[in-house]
Amino acid sequence: MADVVSFRKEEQSGPLLREVNSPVLRLTLNNPPANVLSIALMEALLAALEEAAASKEIKVVVIAAAGKLFSAGHDLKEMTSHRAHADGGRAFFERTMRLAAEVMLTITRLPQAVIAEVDGLATAAGCQLVASCDLAICTDTSTFCTPGVNIGLFCSTPMVALTRAAHRKQAMEMLLTGEPIDAGTAKEFGLVNRIVPQQYLRQVIDKYASVIATKSPQALKIGKEAFYRQAEMPLAEAYDFAVGVMVENMLARDAEEGIGAFLGKRMPDWKED
Known part of the structure; x- marks a missing residue:
């Protein structure tokens, strides 16, 4: 059976908030206004996931977000600021993409189940994060897109997770058009498991987490x-x-x-x- 529930809050400031409601670890992206996946946020997320992987207390990890957006993807301002470097930003761009890939691979390799709790827009690497999780539950007003093509940047790294979650032609539709899809279409594509009204999102997530936590x-x-x-x-x-x-x-x-x-x-x- 699942452990007796204990509750504590940790790190209630910074780009990533942690909440342990044993046996569930809740990680909340907290990088307003768009919860962009900056280096600082990705490093904090990776560290939290690696810590969870070594924990005997944690049975389920939930990745949520503060504010009105789940995540707008990589921090384009942070990346653009490095174009002035001698290499045109190459080293920083590679660091950013490899760190993101490491985060996504860590989610997949984590011994615990990982659930994405989505309320709002998940775009580019934010959509990649949703697709990388084992389960994804969203509100009926959530939207998803891979809009890199709109700014001359094909979403090649989000594509890896997206093509493993959605059907191939539907993934290509998102990648080629860059247009957002609504929650119903995301479920039809296979990107999310369930759609719920906003007021019930946490309740449904907690139910899924508690059920999974009772398993071996x-x-x-x-x-x-x-x-x-x-x-x-x-x-x-x-x-x-x-x-x-x-x-x-x-x-x-x-x-x-x-x-x-x-x-x-x-x-x-x-x-x-």
Whole structure:
């Protein structure tokens, strides 16, 4: 079962706010007015995710945002300020993109489930962040876009996450037109799981998080890693890989406990790694 709930707030200033309501870690982008993914915000987000990965207390991570926008993507003013450098900004541009890629990969590789809580616009790298999360739940007024093409900059790095969340032609529609899509279209495309009225967003997120937190941390870790690995494999190779994962999972202590609890009509007692 999930841990007894404990509550504490941490780091209630700066570009990233943390709130621990054990077993859920809530990370709130706090870089007004547009929650741009500046170097400072991405470094703070990466550090928080890496800390969560090592935690036995945290079972679910929620990524939310303060204000009216989820995130407008990279900080274009910050990036443009480096064009005056001798290299025209190349080193800073590469640092920015590689840091963003590291954040997205860390979300995918995190042993815990990560849920995007979206209320407002998620654009460019902000849309990439949503697409990188395991689940995404948004309000009915949220919008999503990859508008780089409108300013001569194709959203090539957001494309990586987007094409793994949405169907290929629908992802290309977003990338080629740069036009925003509404919440209903985002759900149809596969970018979000559910759409809820704004007043119920936190309630629905908390419900999802609490349900996931009751599951075996060992099984979730095994399953999440396997999910992303098999998705990149040909069908036969994916089945071969999944068979091996399933056998090892069956031999794991939590599977033995969970099956025993099911057959014995009792609640399972999950163990930490």
